[in-house]
Amino acid sequence: MKYPNFNEEKKLWKKGYKCVVGLDEAGRGPLAGPVVAAAVAINPNFEYRSSKQIQNSNIKNSKHAFRISCFGFRISEVRDSKKMSAKQRQEVYEKLIVCKNILWGVGIVSEKIIDKINILEATKLAMNRALDNLIERVSRHNLRYRVNYDDGYDCFLLIDGNFKLDLSPPAAPPQRSPAVAGQKSIIRGDQKVFSISAASIIAKVTRDKIMQKYHKKYPQYGFNKHKGYGTKAHFANLEKFGPCRIHRKTFRPVSKH
Numbered sequence: 001m002k003y004p005n006f007n008e009e010k011k012l013w014k015k016g017y018k019c020v021v022g023l024d025e026a027g028r029g030p031l032a033g034p035v036v037a038a039a040v041a042i043n044p045n046f047e048y049r050s051s052k053q054i055q056n057s058n059i060k061n062s063k064h065a066f067r068i069s070c071f072g073f074r075i076s077e078v079r080d081s082k083k084m085s086a087k088q089r090q091e092v093y094e095k096l097i098v099c100k101n102i103l104w105g106v107g108i109v110s111e112k113i114i115d116k117i118n119i120l121e122a123t124k125l126a127m128n129r130a131l132d133n134l135i136e137r138v139s140r141h142n143l144r145y146r147v148n149y150d151d152g153y154d155c156f157l158l159i160d161g162n163f164k165l166d167l168s169p170p171a172a173p174p175q176r177s178p179a180v181a182g183q184k185s186i187i188r189g190d191q192k193v194f195s196i197s198a199a200s201i202i203a204k205v206t207r208d209k210i211m212q213k214y215h216k217k218y219p220q221y222g223f224n225k226h227k228g229y230g231t232k233a234h235f236a237n238l239e240k241f242g243p244c245r246i247h248r249k250t251f252r253p254v255s256k257h
Helices: 007-014 051-055 062-069 086-096 111-117 119-140 194-217 232-241
Strands: 019-026 035-042 102-109 155-160 180-186
Touching: 007 019, 007 155, 007 194, 019 119, 019 194, 035 119, 035 194, 086 194, 102 119, 102 194, 111 119, 119 155, 155 194
Parallel strands: 019 155, 155 180
Antiparallel strands: 019 035, 035 102
16 A cells, blocks of 8 residues: 655755645535645654665664654554544544644634635635644744744645645735745645645544534434435435534535425
């Protein structure tokens, strides 16, 4: 199995981009609930050694060294969130959000805004919000990264998908520092790029938690199981009870009711 790697990040670090951000979303397809995006930036100064490099070194316990020399866990644990079980995602999520070599941000856009501006634009808005949340954290953690982002280091975005973000105001406030200097769309980026894959996990787990809370308010729909996606059970409950407040009214299966 091929796992996401750091090839894209390394290319950009070599070009001088110290803040390389992977972006992904969760929740474009469901009939209910928000769309959630996450942004992940990796410390460009982290000490990375491949398993081959470690095997060729004098370190006796190579498995332990591989785990410690990276992020405190095996980098192979981070992969496309859609190919992981809920338990696996939760376990990796808990490691990612406390990892000293990773900074992250989350952006959430409600179903009301999705209905107003459409799901693609809502996804872009969620990514912009996640980026703003991340940059705020980056500004607070310059010392942790041993990189002074105030010296003019710009961000470069790696986006999962085939679209790019509108970075002009008001979506991207002028006070963003570091500024966003460029972006690249990567189809199936969550399977190829480590920072995008990490973002996919954070976005998915964050959204699942939101839908778990909605289940307590609207238990008749089973949001705790299908998370708002169009399963047979969801369609049956939608037919029986009609849409609730968090259903996306412009989505065809919901708009029929």
